[in-house]
Amino acid sequence: MLFSLASCSNTNNSSDGGANTSGNENKTLKIVAAIGNKEDIFKQFESDTGIKVEFLDISSGEVLSRALAQKGIPVADVWFGGGADSFMAAAKEGILESYVSEEAKDISDRYKDKDGYWTGMSIVTTGFVVNNDVLEEKDLPMPLKWSDLTNPVYKDEILMPNPNISGTSYSIISSLIQACGEEKTWEYLIELDKNIPYYPQRGGEPPQKALTGETAIAISPLDGEQIAKGEGFNVTNVFPEDGIPWTVAPVAIFKGAQNMDEAKAFVDWSLSKKGQETIAKFSPRIPVKEDLEIPEVLKDVDLNKLLDVDIFKAGEDRDDILSVWNEKIAK
Structure with a gap:
């Protein structure tokens, strides 16, 4: 073993x-x-x-x-x-x-x-870790919502962990499905995929690459520990205005x-x-x-923006959701 x-x-x-x-x-x-x-x-x-x-x-x-x-x-x-x-x-x-x-x-x-x-x-709340230097260098707007991330200007500038491995990433997908419905969420994720060059196998890799400027935007767990990691780096932590997935x-x-x-x-x-x-x-x-x-x-996180999530339904749907993700998006 x-x-x-x-x-x-x-x-x-x-x-x-x-x-x-x-x-x-x-x-x-x-x-x-x-x-x-x-x-x-x-x-x-x-x-x-x-x-x-x-x-x-x-x-x-x-x-x-x-x-x-x-x-x-x-x-x-x-x-x-x-x-x-x-x-x-x-x-x-x-x-x-x-x-x-x-x-x-x-x-x-x-x-x-x-x-x-x-x-x-x-x-565990989720959101975006955004490198301000990369945004300025490439003249990119600050993303404030999930809907912003499908903007073609972010092509190859977003990282999100593989949901087969990362519980945080899976919770984001299941939360969006519960909030927006399957059809709209899969349409969204397919568009988002156009801006993601690959899906790291560890949840901590995207935010670390955002801190060091290797990517502009990381979809990430966004808790006190991650916020503390960003101290000393020119990054902005964004809790999405259109809803905060959680697990x-x-x-x-x-x-x-x-x-x-x-x-x-x-x-x-x-x-x-x-x-x-x-x-x-x-x-x-x-x-x-x-x-x-x-x-x-x-304390500044708006708890009213936490998505209405049933974590038990997320657990029940796990195999089906990952099967669809692997069929439509995995690369």
Whole structure:
């Protein structure tokens, strides 16, 4: 099994705000993760619980592909972050362990699996990362809406990740379909495709290329972490005026996890007040718990522009939507 794990350790095992660390010093948890600044999040978990973390940074679509390929052998103990559609597909295939954390009781049913196979931690918004220098150099207008991106002046100047791999990219397509209907959305995506030279296999590649000026516009997750990455670069972060697609980033336990007790402890911690505050600090996103404040970096986002999305329908439609995308657009 090709699974190269990075180790994240912290010798300061303070129990302030966390679980009892007694007896956990030699415990190790294996996590596959698609979330920013995960090293800092895991260090705080280790400090609070005494449980060490080894992790692999991997997109949610790739996690699903690996899990399906080695069905019966867990990819890791915990799956942390990524698009909810992949978690739904994994639950349907019997890859995930049902676990209803006590910490999930005040999370809306809209953001969690009813049988406890996964629980949403945060809402991931999407938008455009735009390089101002490239726009100026090539005399291109600032895109403010999804409809702007089909303008022929942007030919080969837009990057969007492959939705087969990127949960964020898939969530954009499914959100647009729910908001605008299938016919209009596929017509739109075919026109947009004329301006996209290729579809990267990782969700983080387009915004990174926009930061460095290798592309003018990246269709990207647009959370506090991505906004922070743009500091020091001449970029504009655009939340589209005609609607903001979004998905939920969940946490789940793999069926047959070798470290089941530690996995449950991580789920409990990540959904607890301390865990939620830690995640919001290092990877700022809109919280799923109503009693938590929106991180300062996202307070100017107009939540009224979030598209009316049913993430469960997005999960149900995943295979059909990707099949059409692969037939009409993949290159």
